[in-house]
Amino acid sequence: MANFDKSLHANTVIADIILVINCGSSTLKYKLLDITANQILLKGVFEGIEQQLVQHNYEWLDDKKQSHPTYNAVFNADYATCFNTIAEVIKTIKCHSPTAVGHRVVHGGEEFIKPTLINANVIAKIERLSALAPLHNPINLQGIGLCLDLFPNVPHIAVFDTAFHQTMPDYAYRYPIAESWYSNHNIRKYGFHGTSHQYVAQQAANYLQKPLATLNLISLHLGNGDSVTAIQQGQCIDTSMGFTPLAGLMMGTRCGDIDPAIPLYMQQTGNMSPSQVSDELNHQSGLLAVAGNQDMREILQQSNNGDPTSQLAIDMYCYRIKKYLGAYLALLGHVDAIIFTAGVGENSAEIRSRCCQQLESFGINFDANLNEQAMTDISTINTSKSPIKLFVIKTNEERQIANEVSTFIKELNN
Numbered sequence: 421m422a423n424f425d426k427s428l429h430a431n432t433v434i435a436d437i438i439l440v441i442n443c444g445s446s447t448l449k450y451k452l453l454d455i456t457a458n459q460i461l462l463k464g465v466f467e468g469i470e471q472q473l474v475q476h477n478y479e480w481l482d483d484k485k486q487s488h489p490t491y492n493a494v495f496n497a498d499y500a501t502c503f504n505t506i507a508e509v510i511k512t513i514k515c516h517s518p519t520a521v522g523h524r525v526v527h528g529g530e531e532f533i534k535p536t537l538i539n540a541n542v543i544a545k546i547e548r549l550s551a552l553a554p555l556h557n558p559i560n561l562q563g564i565g566l567c568l569d570l571f572p573n574v575p576h577i578a579v580f581d582t583a584f585h586q587t588m589p590d591y592a593y594r595y596p597i598a599e600s601w602y603s604n605h606n607i608r609k610y611g612f613h614g615t616s617h618q619y620v621a622q623q624a625a626n627y628l629q630k631p632l633a634t635l636n637l638i639s640l641h642l643g644n645g646d647s648v649t650a651i652q653q654g655q656c657i658d659t660s661m662g663f664t665p666l667a668g669l670m671m672g673t674r675c676g677d678i679d680p681a682i683p684l685y686m687q688q689t690g691n692m693s694p695s696q697v698s699d700e701l702n703h704q705s706g707l708l709a710v711a712g713n714q715d716m717r718e719i720l721q722q723s724n725n726g727d728p729t730s731q732l733a734i735d736m737y738c739y740r741i742k743k744y745l746g747a748y749l750a751l752l753g754h755v756d757a758i759i760f761t762a763g764v765g766e767n768s769a770e771i772r773s774r775c776c777q778q779l780e781s782f783g784i785n786f787d788a789n790l791n792e793q794a795m796t797d798i799s800t801i802n803t804s805k806s807p808i809k810l811f812v813i814k815t816n817e818e819r820q821i822a823n824e825v826s827t828f829i830k831e832l833n834n
């Protein structure tokens with residue numbers, strides 16, 4: 421493996437072409453962005469890596485800004501083959517080579533509160549944090565190792581999903597349980613989806629033409645995984661996910677907040693093993709458990725056709741979002757804007773409408789027509805008199821990672 425310490429290169433490279441790597445279990449997503457020209461030069465996804473039957477879809481932009489979507493099937497490919505394919509594609513389509521690489525890393529624990537130049541020491545720390553994210557950090561690290569070999573002469577920067585939430589005060593991130601569970605086992609609230617919350621918060625600030633540091637916001641990331649974050653003066657003060665991404669809102673297949681005694685009860689009296697309970701709560705719960713389906717589009721359709729379990733699932737989903745909205749309105753006192761983002765938040769006028777109804781006394785005045793029309797990267801769906809702005813903002817985690825990497829490199833060079 422190549423020498424990890426790239427700090428020398430970081431001093432000499434102007435990072436305007438950023439390769440962003442999001443290496444997950446069984447999928448590998450990547451984007452090559454030209455930050456100066458504000459363009460995506462190449463983006464792609466490998467799916468089915470665990471099954472070793474990989475499908476590769478990618479799209480690239482030529483000199484004339486013409487887009488070329490391409491589909492490729494690679495059989496028996498592992499992660500190493502996929503990374504080699506990325507390098508080959510970059511060469512074949514004569515794209516610019518990356519001047520820096522940004523890696524999404526899910527868990528940064530309490531150690532990593534900002535983008536970090538990857539070296540052997542950082543890799544060892546991310547490895548130690550694998551105990552807190554066994555499904556994510558090891559695979560993120562595998563991607564980092566392979567990519568370092570492929571692009572050894574440019575800086576590689578880790579950007580952590582948990583970093584944005586590290587500004588939470590202790591009374592928000594500590595659980596009312598034994599202190600030794602925190603000090604010996606690192607059990608506390610970390611929060612996830614930080615890159616998405618930070619991106620949409622910054623987009624709202626740009627739209628309002630105000631510094632993010634002056635704004636109080638609530639951002640609702642509603643996708644397959646769901647989380648809500650309270651942002652005060654630009655900083656996270658609380659978020660709904662916790663020690664793991666299982667906590668908080670009702671999700672596609674995750675239960676969100678439930679009585680913590682339930683898993684113990686099911687082990688003791690339901691004859692279930694810890695791994696069965698874990699599988700049930702992570703993969704068989706949420707919308708899937710109630711509606712028999714985790715896809716919100718289909719649930720909404722079923723609900724409109726009168727299916728009672730789909731109607732119940734939507735009632736529960738929106739009820740739980742409203743409870744968090746109420747809690748975070750109370751925590752923040754003054755709120756400038758509420759943001760809807762991710763698959764459901766960006767696309768479902770019905771869910772947004774149900775979450776915003778009967779909240780006028782809290783300063784939320786929602787415009788039904790604007791809500792139906794919200795389609796662009798950023799739309800407002802509040803009435804002109806609404807004290808709180810309501811935004812629908814398309815999230816872009818890769819763009820946020822690329823921006824953070826670019827800023828990081830510029831600061832290193834100054």
Ligand code: ADP
Pocket residue numbers: 642643644645672714715716717718720762763764767768
């Ligand atoms: P992930 O968390 O995997 O990135 P997404 O952010 O893509 O997921 O969100 C996926 C969810 O968004 C699915 O439940 C999907 O049904 C939902 N979704 C996508 N488009 C729509 C739509 N037009 N209406 C309602 N839900 C939608």
